[in-house]
Amino acid sequence: MRQWTAEQLDAITARERSVIVSAAAGSGKTSVLVERLIRIIADRDNPVPVEKMIVVTFTNDAAAEMKQRLSVSLSGLINDRPFDKWLSRQHAMLGNASISTIHSFCFDLIRDNINMLSLASDFRIIDETEENILKDSVLKDLVDGYYEKYPEMMEMLNNNFCGNSDAPFCRMILELYGCISSIPFFKNWLKGLDGQYDSNIYLQEYIKKLKNTLFVCSNKLNTAYEKGSEISDDKLMTLLSDDKNIVNKALSVLKANDYEELSDYFSCVKYKNFPAAGKNYAYPEERQFIKKIRDSVKETVKSIADNRAMLVNARDDIKRHKEIMSALSQIIIEFSENLYKAKEAKNAIGFDDAEQIVLNLLAECSEDGKIIRTKLAEELSEYYQVIMIDEFQDSNNRQDMIFRLLSHNGSAEEYGNNLFFVGDVKQSIYRFRLANPDNFINAVNNAVPYKENDKRNSYIKLNRNFRSSEQVINFVNYVFKNIMTESVGDIDYNKNEYLIKGAEFYENNRNTHIMLIDKSDESCEDTEAVCISEKIRRMLDEKISVSRDNGKSSRPCEMKDFCILLRNRKKIPVYARELEKRGITVS
Numbered sequence: 001m002r003q004w005t006a007e008q009l010d011a012i013t014a015r016e017r018s019v020i021v022s023a024a025a026g027s028g029k030t031s032v033l034v035e036r037l038i039r040i041i042a043d044r045d046n047p048v049p050v051e052k053m054i055v056v057t058f059t060n061d062a063a064a065e066m067k068q069r070l071s072v073s074l075s076g077l078i079n080d081r082p083f084d085k086w087l088s089r090q091h092a093m094l095g096n097a098s099i100s101t102i103h104s105f106c107f108d109l110i111r112d113n114i115n116m117l118s119l120a121s122d123f124r125i126i127d128e129t130e131e132n133i134l135k136d137s138v139l140k141d142l143v144d145g146y147y148e149k150y151p152e153m154m155e156m157l158n159n160n161f162c163g164n165s166d167a168p169f170c171r172m173i174l175e176l177y178g179c180i181s182s183i184p185f186f187k188n189w190l191k192g193l194d195g196q197y198d199s200n201i202y203l204q205e206y207i208k209k210l211k212n213t214l215f216v217c218s219n220k221l222n223t224a225y226e227k228g229s230e231i232s233d234d235k236l237m238t239l240l241s242d243d244k245n246i247v248n249k250a251l252s253v254l255k256a257n258d259y260e261e262l263s264d265y266f267s268c269v270k271y272k273n274f275p276a277a278g279k280n281y282a283y284p285e286e287r288q289f290i291k292k293i294r295d296s297v298k299e300t301v302k303s304i305a306d307n308r309a310m311l312v313n314a315r316d317d318i319k320r321h322k323e324i325m326s327a328l329s330q331i332i333i334e335f336s337e338n339l340y341k342a343k344e345a346k347n348a349i350g351f352d353d354a355e356q357i358v359l360n361l362l363a364e365c366s367e368d369g370k371i372i373r374t375k376l377a378e379e380l381s382e383y384y385q386v387i388m389i390d391e392f393q394d395s396n397n398r399q400d401m402i403f404r405l406l407s408h409n410g411s412a413e414e415y416g417n418n419l420f421f422v423g424d425v426k427q428s429i430y431r432f433r434l435a436n437p438d439n440f441i442n443a444v445n446n447a448v449p450y451k452e453n454d455k456r457n458s459y460i461k462l463n464r465n466f467r468s469s470e471q472v473i474n475f476v477n478y479v480f481k482n483i484m485t486e487s488v489g490d491i492d493y494n495k496n497e498y499l500i501k502g503a504e505f506y507e508n509n510r511n512t513h514i515m516l517i518d519k520s521d522e523s524c525e526d527t528e529a530v531c532i533s534e535k536i537r538r539m540l541d542e543k544i545s546v547s548r549d550n551g552k553s554s555r556p557c558e559m560k561d562f563c564i565l566l567r568n569r570k571k572i573p574v575y576a577r578e579l580e581k582r583g584i585t586v587s
């Protein structure tokens with residue numbers, strides 16, 4: 001019987017609320033999810049049948065593996081409780097359970113509700129290449145038609161985007177469509193953009209930012225002034241008061257929202273020179289401190305002044321942008337409709353369409369942008385008792401909304417109370433496919449730390465790593481604490497994120513090696529592959545030992561113990577060749 005940690009046990013046993021488990025690689029997230037599933041199926045008081053569960057994984061392989069793990073666990077339980085018909089039935093039903101990728105789930109839901117759609121029931125899944133060809137031809141027809149129907153609009157777009165040919169413009173439309181269509185009900189979203197331009201929201205945002213920046217400058221100057229008074233340097237104090245007046249005047253002009261005046265003001269801002277140190281050069285460090293602050297404020301004010309034309313022209317710019325945006329929105333909306341019709345004519349839909357169709361089955365978007373669950377969503381949310389999602393950091397906005405809509409008492413904005421997500425923002429790898437790890441971050445931020453009696457949606461963090469030895473863990477922590485910050489990885493890799501050793505390893509003195517290869521030796525361009533292959537050969541020959549039985553014993557390493565990770569596939573043949581040269585088989 002496995003020894004679960006206290007946090008893992010919480011994640012396995014927490015009920016009557018949604019639970020989000022945020023934890024690093026190898027901390028047992030998937031194991032916990034499977035164990036929770038088994039315990040819910042086999043619960044003697046309140047068992048849930050497998051057909052009333054949705055379990056979403058991100059690949060077909062992961063789904064197959066999960067079914068396999070469940071099957072093994074259920075078989076074990078059936079051995080212990082041979083007369084338990086319930087368990088045998090669940091085991092038999094496992095094949096049909098909704099343990100699948102989000103896309104298989106969507107396709108099944110579409111098939112179940114095909115009568116509500118204009119698709120034929122034998123629709124097929126279009127492949128990416130075919131869809132790309134279709135996209136190009138639909139867009140070309142659309143753009144050609146627009147030149148005839150809306151010559152003025154096309155001239156305006158031409159002037160802004162086209163250059164000599166339509167190709168860059170079409171590429172941009174396809175790119176925009178790819179991004180924007182991942183927003184649930186994106187057509188309504190696009191239609192709502194006009195209002196944002198009318199309300200001057202962009203200009204106000206910019207002004208707000210400027211005000212904040214100037215406030216920060218003002219505070220910095222206060223600090224400098226205090227330092228000046230500490231050393232009783234009257235000259236510096238006068239200088240800093242003058243500087244402060246400059247910033248305060250700018251702030252008061254900004255308050256009046258008079259951009260022309262602001263621009264005039266910035267064009268004639270003049271600073272006095274920093275007083276020279278003179279003969280009795282005292283307090284050099286303090287003076288330096290003050291000078292540094294002053295210079296940084298001057299620099300900031302200068303960059304605002306340099307951009308002042310932007311403010312004066314802002315209103316005109318925004319008017320032009322609105323015109324461009326509404327033309328682009330119109331094209332994108334019409335393009336998406338034409339593309340969908342073209343696919344319908346071929347009786348084929350893509351993965352993105354499947355999500356979009358399911359969203360339309362589950363919710364309606366009113367004119368004012370409010371998204372409300374349909375009757376079908378209400379029914380399904382009652383029917384499904386358990387919804388579990390592995391690798392939630394890789395879900396996109398549409399999928400996130402599908403989960404909300406399907407959950408008990410959920411809505412387009414809120415998760416209901418029967419979800420169980422596991423994931424790790426540090427492992428989000430599908431941003432290029434528009435996965436949005438913010439969904440995961442927001443879900444954690446909107447939940448409370450788990451406490452047994454607090455039935456609000458809760459989060460649990462697991463930080464013990466059961467997959468790697470202490471040396472590997474230390475190395476991973478060392479690398480990531482130095483390179484991962486909120487701005488580059490959405491998360492600060494600090495003590496809260498560190499991996500902590502969870503498993504014992506027999507071999508306890510193996511450190512991470514970094515091999516620095518001097519590539520200046522041009523005689524062999526595949527030096528890396530050669531070095532790595534030689535190293536593996538050496539380790540095999542020396543019979544370096546590896547752990548077995550959860551760290552209780554060891555055995556000499558074998559070829560299957562090695563793994564080489566590469567950035568891309570290009571070099572695989574080179575590695576295979578070098579390894580095979582040394583008698584190492586590659587699988």
Ligand SMILES: Nc1ncnc2c1ncn2[C@@H]1O[C@H](COP(=O)(O)OP(=O)(O)O)[C@@H](O)[C@H]1O
Pocket residue numbers: 002003004005008023024025026027028029030031032466467503
């Ligand atoms: N409490 C535990 N004790 C021992 N091993 C564990 C424990 N929890 C998980 N493991 C093992 O750790 C490894 C990683 O687990 P996994 O569930 O795949 O992690 P994750 O999904 O977080 O990457 C697996 O081999 C699993 O069996």
Ligand SMILES: [Mg+2]
Pocket residue numbers: 029030031390
């Ligand atoms: Mg996992």
